[in-house]
Amino acid sequence: MTQFLVIYKAAASAAPEAPEDQQAAMAAWGAWMEKVGTHLADPGNPIGKSWTVTASGAAPGGNALPIMGYTILEADSIEAACQLVEGNPMLSDPLAEIEVAPIVPIEM
Numbered sequence: 001m002t003q004f005l006v007i008y009k010a011a012a013s014a015a016p017e018a019p020e021d022q023q024a025a026m027a028a029w030g031a032w033m034e035k036v037g038t039h040l041a042d043p044g045n046p047i048g049k050s051w052t053v054t055a056s057g058a059a060p061g062g063n064a065l066p067i068m069g070y071t072i073l074e075a076d077s078i079e080a081a082c083q084l085v086e087g088n089p090m091l092s093d094p095l096a097e098i099e100v101a102p103i104v105p106i107e108m
Contacts, residue, residue, distance in 0.1 A: 001074040003041055003103040004081040008088075009065040010096035012049075028089035036084050042072035065097055078102060 016022045033040055046069040052061025068090075075081040081100050090096045 001076060002081075004073045004075060004078065005101050005103050006044070006071040006073055006081070006085060007067055007099040007101070008069045008071075008090045008096070009099065010068050010090060010093050011065065012068075014093045014096060015068075025089060028092075032088050035087065036073065039073050039075055039084050040071070041074045044069055044071040065095070072103070073100075 016025050033043055047067050050061060050067060051058050073081050073084055075084060078100060081102075085091075085098055085100060088098060090098055
């Protein structure tokens with residue numbers, strides 16, 4: 001099986017603020033993780049505001065949709081990994097995006 005990096009992108013305003021909304025969001029994430037089951041290699045974490053580093057230095061950066069978090073899944077193909085992402089709670093925001101990319105091991 002191959003590991004896939006799942007990157008969640010959404011506006012910061014998409015995060016629930018009210019405690020009951022946060023609880024509902026966590027329940028939805030728990031249900032999705034249970035559905036994914038043994039394909040969940042690392043549930044991941046939320047990610048704070050990023051900076052961009054170039055040859056000129058570092059500065060607060062980010063795209064129109066900042067990266068909000070990540071998960072690592074295991075699947076036989078990228079198509080299978082994308083199917084596992086279907087129903088992910090992040091997709092309840094119509095402006096959110098989820099990117100799925102294979103993690104390519106480097107042999108030393």
